[in-house]
Amino acid sequence: MSFKIAIIGAGSVGFTKKLFTDILCVPEFREIEVALTDINESNLSMIKSLLDKVVEANGLPTKVTATTDRRRALEGARYIISCVRVGGLEAYADDIRIPLKYGIDQCVGDTICAGGILYGQRNIPVILDFCKDIREVAAPGAKFLNYANPMAMNTWAAIEYGKVDTVGLCHGVQHGAEQIAEVLGAKSPSELDYICSGINHQTWFINLKLNGRNIGKDELIAAFEAHPVYSQQEKLRIDVLKRFGVYSTESNGHLSEYLPWYRKRPDEITRWIDMSDWIHGETGGYLRHSTETRNWFETEFPTFLEQAGRPIDPARRSNEHASHILEALETNRIYRGHFNVKNNGIITNLPSDAIIESPGFIDRFGINMVAGIALPEACAATCISSINVQRMSVHAAVSGDVDLLKLAVLHDPLVGAVATPEEVWQMVDEMLVAQARWLPQYAHAIPAARERLSKGTVKTRDWTGAARRQVRSIEELRAEKKSA
Template sequence: MTFKIAIIGAGSVGFTKKLCSDILKVPEFAGIEIALTDINAHNLEMVQQIISRIVKVNNLPARVTATTDRREALKDARYIMNVVRIGGLEAFADDIRIPLKYGVDQCVGDTICAGGLMYAQRGIMAVLEFCKDIKEVSESGALLLNYANPMAMMTWAVIDHGGVNTVGLCHGVQNGHRQIAAALRVPMDEVDVICSGINHQTWYLDIRHQGRKVSQTELLAAFERHPTFSKQEKVRIDVLKRFGFYSTESNGHLSEYLPWYRKRPEEIQNWISMDDWIHGETGGYLRYTTENRNWFETDFPVFLEEAGKPLSDYQRTDEHASHILEALETGRTYRGHFNVKNGGIIKNLPTDCIIESPGFVDRFGINMIEGVTLPDACAATCNVSVSVQRMGMKAAISGDVDLLKQAVLHDPLVGAICTPEEVWQMVDELLVAQAQWLPQYAHAIPDAIERLKTPKVKTRDWAGAARLEVRSVEELRAAGTKKKAAEGHSLGTKVMG
């Protein structure tokens, strides 16, 4: 097979390497073309070296190209993967820093909440430009696989306004599936799940171990007695206890989508774990991504050396992309959980929203399973977020400042903390700080600047309830050595995570 795949935002080094390695593990794909594109020529050149080395070491006829010219990369592409972060770490830092001044403590800030909504304002305008290019220069009917967050709002905008065939992809369901198996202390391949909802608020509606249904009581007991998960997943366990269903998302992620766990600074520590960023640390994902970038810059030779290992030693991951392409091209059926327009797939969520639910892929495309009904509490939580997403997506398309402020006002966590006046001023600050990535709001920036000259509410210089400093590469190396030693020491007693 000789089709072309384009990856936009390929400077996301680790993720691009994983996606390409997965794809090249499919025997029929040995001769494809992979076109990498990014606005960062330095990162792009490094990634090209890594992927080209994988191809060369494994004697594959695949072709790897890299260019900062997006349209050149997209030309004649059959599949396009979007993995961009518009604004990079600079804008991401504002997504975390400015809401903290108003008491909004986020762990990730990439889905909803103040940070996620601003991320959508930056990302949606960019992805619509990608769509314009795809329609003009890519293969007719090209498929866009969107990995970029905020998943629901980005995918929603493409489907409603981009005119490109698209599916949103996330690994939250797989990660939660893996964790559930570990909690039950059984191999993952013995556990089957049905998971449905909206991205990052997806619910394990049915869990089977070798065909036997796992009850809520059994699952709760498994998590509560687990020596690690019982400490790391307090929010998820509490929601499981009260809703009766487990959420896909990590403790830190879930805690910022709900109005109950991060609204009082003095109580945040009761619900999180500081042993890893993903369990609730303030700005944890920002710190993690910053450290990873710094590490890659310093240790590029190590990454390049690792790329020299044969693919026969590489275990293909459960990221959806390669499996979807394999199913579409070969007809080998793949079952996964995909982000698509609802249209009645989930009966008690709005028809226009983007849902994440089970589907099958073969040569006929992505075929979703219809007729799902979410439990009432799960649906209620999803519906609140859907309303926020809808307003956020429409604001990004129209440049409507009032609608953006209304979206932030209705966000569950922001609404639990901020007054309306605080929300209005916070959004003004975010717009001014990120103006270079928000062309649709250019008309509104001067007025926002004027309003900020005479602020109506007081702010504070606050790092959050659980903030850690970014570590140097030397500190990361030392911590990595200690972690490996600790893991080696525990191998004799550690069972299934």
């Protein structure tokens, strides 16, 4: 087979390499073209070198190109994969830093909450530019695979406003299933059958079978509480399991910032999180992790380039959805996964316009979602709170409506549990001013926001959060890896 895949934001070096090697595990895909594009020429050069090494070492005819001209990369592409992070780590640091001044402590801040909403405001105008290019220069009927967060908002905008065939992809369901299989003593995750449904990062394992045997709430709670590691790392998730009766896909730290109950009091936060790794609840944990990962890649690039010369091993193909989706669409080998699409009645007790994450099957005819799923009422209620925030955020990002943006932030569950309306209004002004260069739709509103800030009466504080760690140096990372 010969077709073209374009990867936007290909400078996400490690993730792009994973997707690329996964795709080349499909024998029929040896002669494809992969076009890489990014605004960061240095990262683009690094990933091009890595993928060229993969192709050369494996004696493949695969064509790899790289350009900062996005339209050129998209020309004739049948599939477009987005891994963009608009504003990079500089803007992301403000997503964490500024809300802390108003008492809002986030672990990740890339889906909803104050950071996730502003992340969406930066991403959505760019996503719509991608969609315009896809409509104009990509292959007819091209499919857009969005990996970028905030997943639901980006996918919502691409479908509703971009008018492009879009599916959002995440690996939270797979990782949650691996945990469940492990605590239940399965020899392999393949022994676990499940239905997992909801919205991205708030998806729920509503039906579980291990080797055909139903797994109930009490057995699952007992299994997690008996596990020597997860019983400590996933305390909040286990508490939600006890109260809701179903397990959430999302990590302990990420889940804590979607709910209004666990991160609103600084003295309570440490009760529910675990500091053994960033993902379990550390303040700004993903920002620290991302910063360390970037520094590590840049410093250790020669080692990564050398490792790229190893043979591709299909047995080590990852469970990221992209390669499996392409394989199903092109070869008709059916793939079952969990996909982010517009609801339209798939989940009966969530709004029809929402972007949901739910099971589906893929073949030559496309994505065939399993319809008629009903979530437990508490799960639906929690999802709807986030959906309402997502809807307002998307519409604000498209229209440049500052008032609607502030209302979206005000209605965020964690923000609303911590901050007053006056604090939210000032915080959003501060974030708009700090990130103005990435927010073209709000250019008209920045002078007034800056003027309001100069007269602001809300007191803020210099707070690093309830559980903050400093970015580790390369030497510290080397020592830790050597010890491990």
